[in-house]
Amino acid sequence: MIRNPIDVSTRVSSNLSALIETRLNTDDPEEYVTLAVIRDYLTDMLSAAFTETEHIHHFDINDSLLDELDALIEEFGETALASDFVQNSASxxxxxxxxxxxxxxxxxxxxxxxxxxxxxxxxxxxxxxxxxxxxxxxxxxxxxxxxxxxxxxxxxxxxxxxxxxx
Structure with a gap:
């Protein structure tokens, strides 16, 4: 895995960073968690957590996280390490x-x-x-x-x- 040479965590919202960190904390430390894995995790989580009516109510929040994640995948690739996108500093x-x-x-x-x-x-x-x-x-x-x-x-x-x- 190639690490990003820039601090890409500065390009991630605090909500998406927290979601990535939650997913990273549930895995085997030797497993490589990529942005594609995070996208699957978010999609599965949203599918399991919301009925269609609830999904409509939470549409903006969920879609904004997916949109943000999709933009990161488009820019950095789906094999980029998710750990690089966790914010460990303040804005x-x-x-x-x-x-x-x-x-x-x-x-x-x-x-x-x-x-x-x-x-x-x-x-x-x-x-x-x-x-x-x-x-x-x-x-x-x-x-x-x-x-x-x-x-x-x-x-x-x-x-x-x-x-x-x-």
Missing amino acids: EPMSRVIDAVINSRDQDNPPTLEAVREAIAMGLPARLVGDGVLDEDEDDALLAEIDALINRHGGDALAEEFLRYE
């Missing part, structure tokens, strides 16, 4: 929030993901928008992103480990 806006939390705290106690979540809930993104650190549209998804990071890595994970600057 650029979340990195700026984490950086602000780090810079506002005592260095003896580095902030955890839970501390970042608390700062977001207490209005830090609005202050960062006012300071010009974040754009207005960048603060909308921060709470969902930090919750996803906490669900995947735990609230006690050190926030600085997820910093990413492009």
